[in-house]
Amino acid sequence: MHQVTFNFADGASRSFDVAPGEPILNAAIAAEIPVLYQCQSGSCSTCVAKLSDGDAQTRAGASSTLLSSEVSDGLRLLCVCEAKTDCSFDLAYTSEAGAERPPASQCLRRLGRAGRQQCRAPET
Numbered sequence: 001m002h003q004v005t006f007n008f009a010d011g012a013s014r015s016f017d018v019a020p021g022e023p024i025l026n027a028a029i030a031a032e033i034p035v036l037y038q039c040q041s042g043s044c045s046t047c048v049a050k051l052s053d054g055d056a057q058t059r060a061g062a063s064s065t066l067l068s069s070e071v072s073d074g075l076r077l078l079c080v081c082e083a084k085t086d087c088s089f090d091l092a093y094t095s096e097a098g099a100e101r102p103p104a105s106q107c108l109r110r111l112g113r114a115g116r117q118q119c120r121a122p123e124t
């Protein structure tokens, strides 16, 4: 396990554990971290974050819209990224931004399956 910390733009920080090989976004959703995302497949860039400490790399075989220069600058797409060590990311939005997303169960009722990507993971 690696510990990953998200540093939000409002100064809030949240840490959670990520299993080896697990996408960081999946672990964040499971830990109910207020993270923004949509496609979960490396194509929309909604989940972009800047690696500020440690090592995290794009998963082998995963697609990513980031340029190699952006990766060199520390940007990562959390949905296709795995932690190689304990690491920290800076997020460009506040901790309240992700928390404002309605739960997936409400989205599914209001928007149908097409709305699921706009919603948070279901509560467990």
Ligand code: FES
Pocket: 036, 037, 038, 039, 040, 041, 042, 043, 044, 045, 046, 047, 048, 077, 078, 079, 080
């Ligand atoms: S959620 Fe779309 S690129 Fe990560």
